[in-house]
Amino acid sequence: MVKRHFDYEEKYRNLQGKFEELQELSRSLQFDLTDEFKLLEEKMKDIRVNKYQNLTAWEKILLSRHSERPTVRDYIEFIFDDWIEMHGDRCYGDDRAMIGGIASIKGIPVTVLGHQKGRGTNENLHTNFGMPHPEGYRKVERLILQAEKFNRPVMTLVDTPGAYPGVGAEERGQAGAIARVLMTLSSLKVPIIAVVTGEGGSGGALALAVSDRLLMLSNSVFSVASAEACASIIWKDAGRAEEMASALRLTAQDIKDLGIADEIVEEPTGGAHKDFENTAQNLQDRLDRNLQELLAIERHELLQQRYTRLRHIGRFQEN
Amino acid sequence: MVKRHFDYEEKYRNLQGKFEELQELSRSLQFDLTDEFKLLEEKMKDIRVNKYQNLTAWEKILLSRHSERPTVRDYIEFIFDDWIEMHGDRCYGDDRAMIGGIASIKGIPVTVLGHQKGRGTNENLHTNFGMPHPEGYRKVERLILQAEKFNRPVMTLVDTPGAYPGVGAEERGQAGAIARVLMTLSSLKVPIIAVVTGEGGSGGALALAVSDRLLMLSNSVFSVASAEACASIIWKDAGRAEEMASALRLTAQDIKDLGIADEIVEEPTGGAHKDFENTAQNLQDRLDRNLQELLAIERHELLQQRYTRLRHIGRFQEN
Amino acid sequence: MLKNAFGKQKLIPVPGSREYMESEGRISAQEKCPSCSRRISELELKENHKVCPECQYHYSMTAWERIELIADDQSFQEFNSGLRSINLLDFPGYNEKLTGAISKTGLNEALITGQCTIGGYPAILGTMDSRFMMASMGSVVGEKVCRAIEKAADLKIPLILCAASGGARMQEGMLSLMQMAKTSAALDKFHEQGLLYISLLTNPTTGGVAASFASLADIILAEPGALIGFAGPRVIKQTISEILPEDFQKAEFMLKHGMVDKIVSRPVLKDMVERLLRLHLGGNNG
Amino acid sequence: MLKNAFGKQKLIPVPGSREYMESEGRISAQEKCPSCSRRISELELKENHKVCPECQYHYSMTAWERIELIADDQSFQEFNSGLRSINLLDFPGYNEKLTGAISKTGLNEALITGQCTIGGYPAILGTMDSRFMMASMGSVVGEKVCRAIEKAADLKIPLILCAASGGARMQEGMLSLMQMAKTSAALDKFHEQGLLYISLLTNPTTGGVAASFASLADIILAEPGALIGFAGPRVIKQTISEILPEDFQKAEFMLKHGMVDKIVSRPVLKDMVERLLRLHLGGNNG
């Protein structure tokens, strides 16, 4: 049976409960075990820290999907000043699973885009669990072209299980809408920084990840398809998702090792939601530094670098 | 009561019938009236020709909407070689009220676009009576941008009561779709020739009429809105449509006098459907000549001329 | 909708009328909100930017009221005010219509254009007045829109046009329809220069204005409840003989369908425009 | 649909098999059409471009059969045939899958690219082979697509890619997903040069191939009945637990929804491509 929920914190809380009971009991029996308890407590904390430094790929997937994990809107509101959300694809609708607008970071105007998951069922029905329809990708295309017009850098925040697989999405051209964003971003004449904040799922995530710099939060993942889907398709056994998670090399560290991600932004022990402010502040600093670096690069050179970077992804042998 | 149907030909056929009965009768009575009949017949023909040279605006409207009038597809198939129709807006649908594709005229590849009315109820349900939805205008935008990419001149054939007024059309942004085509055509970097072949109705027609040369078939009309609608809105009396037709100055000759149309392509007596081949041949010759002229103009100069032409339309006083 | 928008001509004081005296404070007037029926005094309405304090219904605004709302105090310098329509087709009754509209509104045409500052940022501002023949677009409106665009391009400053229009001015026939193409062509040149154009859609924005310059902005804002669309709802009703959706063609409907960036209520409109101008500083924009 | 497309591997003769001997004419085979159940001989099928003469069902074509269909006789010169996939993630079982696919198809990968003439017009042609791991796109397919694009750009001649793919090659993880971005970036450069790219969508074109190079053509053609879409129909069925429309994600459905320019049946495909090439002569295209 595949574990569907990241339950380490629950277990840890149970352990802590037992520990407190033990302390209580020892106090009532007037055993002086202060030093031992101190050691024990430190050891427990160490083990927890160590655990979070050594999560399995599957655990990272579960953590990246954690219901308390900060959403893209949380990050945007913390990191950027003067955020003004823009709506609509001018063609069919406004996709609430994909948000976009303009804002500034340390005084520099930028265009910001991101997948929006909800917190709780109601919000998630509103945002379709962060799974965009074609109108979401067309909104992105519209806003990035506007960013280019106004010479405004683009920052994207990636957090989606994937583009929505549904009848309406197919009717309105999900494939083409994603493809166009990929093509447009590849040659957009302004700097682009992307961050995977949570779940980077498939082509629907990739459409916001074509960039000059790709950052990943340390517990985020980025995968060609969900581990469940891969296990079910390749091994005909969705139950082997955990094993598949490792095979796919989808953790932030894997993606960096593959030469796709540039930087990992460390989350606090327990994950981003355990200390949102700190995480968001870290991310802001990284975004700011990367933006400064990219703005210092001559524009033609920047585009050349972006192309070279994309063009050389992949490994093969040639006879 | 407003006349809704152009019935001159019926009346003329009745007259001819009577004349033939008269001839028959005179033959049976052995009256030799050959010379008189010949004169009479010529006189009748003259009167008919004269009638068609002096149609009222309302009669021209009725004739431009005549159920036997050649459709845009008829003209395309006659005039162009190697017509390949293209479909779809890549976004929502394929509008059968608006057709487009590539073809060649005297060996020169061109992009061809036009409103498609049907003949008869079934065809008209299929083509929505030539009234496009936003997807039709988005197909136009896609194909004209492609024409520009391949440096292919654009030819448009206008024949529509107007863009479709319906819930779906509004939901999908009829206004914006038309506006974008107007803007794109105004600066498209290839020569554009437009022909009004039938009914030029309102903004839905205008979206195909922004051009370097505007031709009009002699019985076609081009109006800010239908005479019926104008009468109903301005005079609160749809019954005065005939009077409104004259007030609006919407005949080919009026539009030329207003400096909007460049040339009038004469139709045969009785209208284009009375001799389609001849009409289409005339039109082909005109399109070919105009294209040659436009291709001889340096491109920057062509765009300058198009802009100047558009920029100066309108009359007012300035104090 | 249309009725709501134009049924309030009482609010526009014609000198000597009861409404005029009310607006001058000589009568303490009570206006009944057309949406929620609350009674509101002229003064209260004025202080609340002509928005019902109860239900947020946005009353129709005149062109000058709109300028007062958006432009910094005393900053607005009108230009091209001398352009006047002529009866170019000898259209029956057009002269009388024009004369009536001019005397009713005190305006020469349905659009006022000028230069101003907004929160200190220079901009070209145009506002339409639906009392003037439903702010239909004839040769003068088209020409003034183009000149405003060109002025903004010359000065390399943002352009803000507040649309309100029933469509093309039929009395000018095809010359009126062609203003759609003319203004769209001018905007293409403007956008080519990388300049900012903000369009505000107010009640009503339909027909030829909706299908040309009003829809061709970088950022499209709309007022709550404004009627926005290509065809008028009456025409659509006739064509499809169905009951239309509740919020059909309202600003909220258009937002849902992806056609506008934001709905901005009047009390925060100026602030929103200021913020947008600030975020577009640098580059080619001043 | 998928079943129809892949259930016909009988048709692809593996040396020594009954099918092989049939195809060599040593056995007179009768194939039952999966669509209309008519019995068709191998020869009849071959002469009819692998289209059922009764119901026009389009059988799956191999990459070489597709080249034979489109390219002028003897004109096709393959390039980059030496590129081979490696198990870059040490993914369990990938080596075996590759070995199996190579021995089954005689191909090194799921895409063949080369230069040819079509009706005398020079072009770069790429064809995919769904027998090779469902023609999923890994590093090699992505690289070969890019090199084909770059070759066409160098020679300033049109590019024709015939897609058939189940999506990304999961065994290559994110390196496979990134091929979507890589091919899209290469196409952007190609389009910048004003060159012609025709995409033919055959059964099936889904996932990462549909959402990248296959959708980014100037002209998109599709074969009758081909499955085309982003998500697979099984995934969609699971997600929405509803019965899908009859022609859902078929080429005809995509045409109706504006996603493809034309559906072209196999017997007239070469003629259509020729005509398109002729109409795009001049300019930047040869």
Ligand SMILES: [Zn+2]
């Ligand atoms: Zn109220």
Ligand SMILES: [Zn+2]
């Ligand atoms: Zn069959």
